[in-house]
Amino acid sequence: MFDSYEQLEARFTGESDRAVYSRVDNPTVREFERLMARIEGADVSAAFASGMAAVTAAVFSQVRPGDRIACVRGVYPDTYRLFERVMKPFGVAVSYHPVEAFENDPELLRGVRLAYLESPVSITFDLLDLDKTVAHARRHGAVTAIDNSWATPIHQRPIAHGVDLVIHSASKYISGHSDVVAGVVSGSAAAMQPVIDTQVPLFGAKMAPLDAWLLIRGLRTLDARMERHARSTETLVARLEDHPLVDRVHFARAGAVRSLKGNSGLFSIELNAAVSVRAFCNALTLFRLSVSWGGFESLVFPAAIGKVQKAEGNSMAEFGVPDNLVRLSIGLENAEDLWSDLVSALQQGAAA
Numbered sequence: 001m002f003d004s005y006e007q008l009e010a011r012f013t014g015e016s017d018r019a020v021y022s023r024v025d026n027p028t029v030r031e032f033e034r035l036m037a038r039i040e041g042a043d044v045s046a047a048f049a050s051g052m053a054a055v056t057a058a059v060f061s062q063v064r065p066g067d068r069i070a071c072v073r074g075v076y077p078d079t080y081r082l083f084e085r086v087m088k089p090f091g092v093a094v095s096y097h098p099v100e101a102f103e104n105d106p107e108l109l110r111g112v113r114l115a116y117l118e119s120p121v122s123i124t125f126d127l128l129d130l131d132k133t134v135a136h137a138r139r140h141g142a143v144t145a146i147d148n149s150w151a152t153p154i155h156q157r158p159i160a161h162g163v164d165l166v167i168h169s170a171s172k173y174i175s176g177h178s179d180v181v182a183g184v185v186s187g188s189a190a191a192m193q194p195v196i197d198t199q200v201p202l203f204g205a206k207m208a209p210l211d212a213w214l215l216i217r218g219l220r221t222l223d224a225r226m227e228r229h230a231r232s233t234e235t236l237v238a239r240l241e242d243h244p245l246v247d248r249v250h251f252a253r254a255g256a257v258r259s260l261k262g263n264s265g266l267f268s269i270e271l272n273a274a275v276s277v278r279a280f281c282n283a284l285t286l287f288r289l290s291v292s293w294g295g296f297e298s299l300v301f302p303a304a305i306g307k308v309q310k311a312e313g314n315s316m317a318e319f320g321v322p323d324n325l326v327r328l329s330i331g332l333e334n335a336e337d338l339w340s341d342l343v344s345a346l347q348q349g350a351a352a
């Protein structure tokens with residue numbers, strides 16, 4: 001509220017930046033955005049009501065009908081659906097490429113408006129060399145956007161590697177407590193201008209102040225939580241790699257590409273043919289079955305369930321994810337308790 005005509009007028013002429021309406025600007029949300037911009041190394045962050053609202057804002061801020069998007073193969077399933085079910089009918093061409101093509105094919109991004117990246121990639125956990133990809137993108141004038149939810153700014157700061165827009169589902173590690181659905185986009189003042197001018201006010205998927213308050217609390221422990229997630233996960237991955245009932249572990253290891261400085265708690269395993277995925281999942285007691293990840297509690301999600309989902313544009317089926325694959329999110333519980341739970345469930349899965 002304003003005390004005078006002059007104060008209200010100053011807000012509308014732009015002389016004052018006082019918050020006027022929470023769909024556009026709110027002091028608590030502004031504080032979360034300020035903190036995110038600082039840890040991401042960005043000029044500006046904009047907070048949204050979900051990770052998908054952040055993805056949508058970043059994409060719509062850059063592309064027009066007739067443009068082309070080149071996207072990593074294995075991208076987050078709902079981003080894939082956004083591209084297939086919204087962007088394509090909107091007149092935007094979208095193609096999917098393995099990480100190697102972004103790194104090694106200098107012509108891949110010719111004529112491309114937006115390179116849409118994840119590293120590691122959601123389903124396969126392949127890592128992308130951001131420096132090589134950004135160099136190709138710049139040569140062809142393509143904008144780069146990356147979903148950095150997996151690594152968090154603690155482990156990877158893509159802006160320092162020249163990426164234009166960094167997206168987070170803040171519902172994952174940034175919240176850390178599985179009690180918020182939220183998203184954020186960060187970048188330079190210039191890259192963020194269309195997001196701030198049009199996507200935030202006109203799409204209207206603004207973050208709620210109470211969610212911003214919870215996320216500010218989450219940020220206070222992000223570093224400590226990531227350290228614990230990493231330590232437990234390193235222990236479990238090493239043991240799973242040696243376990244006879246596990247054929248393969250898909251884990252994005254810190255240092256495998258220059259940008260990635262630390263490990264996170266999300267990876268997947270391929271169970272041996274002797275193990276029933278269903279019996280393994282049902283035998284777990286500490287790990288719960290659910291979507292999402294990045295919270296305090298350990299979760300599993302079997303790919304076979306993702307594939308029975310009838311939604312048009314099922315990326316798990318499209319990208320050929322094997323039926324024996326199970327994604328694990330390692331929470332903050334005692335690592336030895338988690339290990340006992342996995343070993344017991346593997347044995348029960350093999351006995352079934």
Ligand SMILES: *Cc1c(COP(=O)(O)O)cnc(C)c1O
Pocket residue numbers: 050051052053055076078122147149150168169170171172181182183292
């Ligand atoms: C969960 C997720 C999203 C979507 O975020 P919401 O907050 O659920 O809308 C986007 N990208 C990745 C990699 C995710 O895991």
